[in-house]
Amino acid sequence: MKLAGLWYGCCCLVASTLCLGADVGTATIVDGKAKLLRGTAWYKLVEGTVVRDSDVLDAPEGAEVQIELVDGGVVSITGPGALYAAAVTPRDARQAAAAELFIPRGWAKFATKANESRLRIRTPLGSVSTANAVAVAHVAPEGIEVFVENGSVKCLDPGKAEAGASDTKAGEFCGRASGKSFAIIGRAPSPFLSALPRQFMDPLPTRAAKFKNATVEPAMDREATLPEVQAWLNSPYRAAFLKRFEPRLSDPSFQAAVSGNAKAYPEWNNAAQPAPPVKIEQPMETPKQPPEPERKWRWPWEKSGK
Structure with a gap:
């Protein structure tokens, strides 16, 4: 997150x-x-x-x-x-x-x-x-x-x-x-x-x-929403504004607004699609070795009582 x-x-x-x-x-x-x-x-x-x-x-x-x-x-x-x-x-x-x-x-x-x-x-x-x-x-x-x-x-x-x-x-x-x-x-x-x-x-x-000698920096208020910039996205400068606002597709709320009106922005169709869920690969289990067969014979010194 x-x-x-x-x-x-x-x-x-x-x-x-x-x-x-x-x-x-x-x-x-x-x-x-x-x-x-x-x-x-x-x-x-x-x-x-x-x-x-x-x-x-x-x-x-x-x-x-x-x-x-x-x-x-x-x-x-x-x-x-x-x-x-x-x-x-x-x-x-x-x-x-x-x-x-x-x-x-x-x-x-x-x-x-x-x-x-x-x-x-x-x-x-x-x-x-x-x-x-x-x-x-x-x-x-x-x-x-x-x-x-x-x-x-x-x-x-x-x-x-x-x-x-x-x-x-x-x-x-x-x-x-x-x-x-x-x-x-x-x-x-x-x-x-x-x-x-x-x-x-x-x-x-x-x-x-x-x-002339003043340094005035405007204070940022907030990010623009899709309804606020729709007129500019449909203006004669559409290409410039599409490129300008494409990074906003990283914001889920902006992406959702675009997806709800996808026909109006075909240039963004691929970028506006939600990312596919990440598939987590499960670690492979080590195959179990079969148990060793029980020996039927004994060394002379292994015999019981000796």
Whole structure:
């Protein structure tokens, strides 16, 4: 039992270590009960926490989280919402790769600076790419909406290349409903403006300097359960999350949850099967030697009375 517990603990440690990627930025505003999914465990998110590649930020109803990216961009989300740091811009400014953040739901505001930061916001219904803009996006199952305050962005249908997309410029609104393509109109609709989070009406504050020399380590809360990560296991990043959470199959409760819905995770079918019972071989008994036959003769000196 102790060895099983030790093995499970080692697996979780390895999973967490493997998921420690490059720095994405710093959480400079954390308001509400936001939390961080790093590796396979939940952590309590606090201001000053360094957000890393492959981290997931979860903002429940009423919560707000702002990240100031290493390349100078700023991204803020409000709950209920979430953000996955899928890829980050290399520290070497000579490389032009864009940071990619996946937002499956919620409100987000982002700001990028010319010649400093490139950002791609990916959602289930399309992507928004920019290198110099301030914009607000709303992501919901029925559609995605983007209003551009300054600069310009490109709104991309799923699978479409950035080169063929039109610019949505300052003051314009770009939206896409499920099953349709992005459309650009000259201003934001009234329902969008009415639902806009109040704090997004103001410029995003920059507070990164406050945490420049601070070392903030988030406190681990607990391991994530299967229901909590199902949405990520079914996201466009399924392969990464399947690999990430495979060590959790060493935990009987997690393995049981997966086995109860095995059709949803065929990649785990073999790993999720309970280990066969160990057959203990019984030691072979030494065959008994037959008794020696009784002698019918005697030596002369063995005769009785002599």
